[in-house]
């Protein structure tokens with residue numbers, strides 16, 4: 001099967017460029033949305049759940065921040081992403097209510113031994129360090145999938161995506177149920193909710209677009225200005241309901 005790794009929100013100079021500005025903007029916007037959405041989601045009926053999201057947190061991150069805190073922050077991030085998905089799908093489809101939810105059944109666990117051992121084998125000649133993935137490490141994680149869930153691997157740094165040696169915040173292969181997120185020891189639940197949704201968009205086959213107002217904007221060269229999706233993208237997100245299409 002042809003695999004097409006893609007990247008999202010590539011950053012330069014370890015995240016200190018345009019993406020940092022992007023984070024602040026998105027935080028403000030998402031905060032307003034959460035107020036708007038508070039009443040809407042409460043009345044949703046007949047919602048449909050996707051396969052659960054399962055976050056695996058790498059050892060190097062848990063040594064810096066206890067797993068319980070990662071659990072709290074990741075769940076908050078998913079809750080924000082859930083609200084944002086509802087808002088944007090309703091806007092795209094001119095609908096009301098939220099019939100596709102991603103916030104239920106979320107699991108957060110440490111990397112297990114097989115993941116840690118597998119990653120360790122990808123560290124070569126001091127080129128990478130614990131928590132920092134090269135392309136080999138990335139490809140290894142992409143192959144660790146399970147048909148019962150969508151997997152989000154949380155690591156400290158991602159040094160490559162799509163074979164390009166650029167530092168990235170996230171990477172996903174098209175149409176595959178695995179994403180790697182790099183938080184470098186920090187996690188901002190609201191901002192990273194946008195990253196999570198963008199990557200889930202790649203899991204259902206959506207590609208990056210040049211419009212800064214779009215959810216599928218890749219985050220450069222200008223700061224992100226919105227998270228809109230069109231009707232076709234909203235329809236694609238419904239593929240989250242199944243792992244086989």
Ligand SMILES: [Zn+2]
Nearest residue numbers: 007008208218
């Ligand atoms: Zn992308």
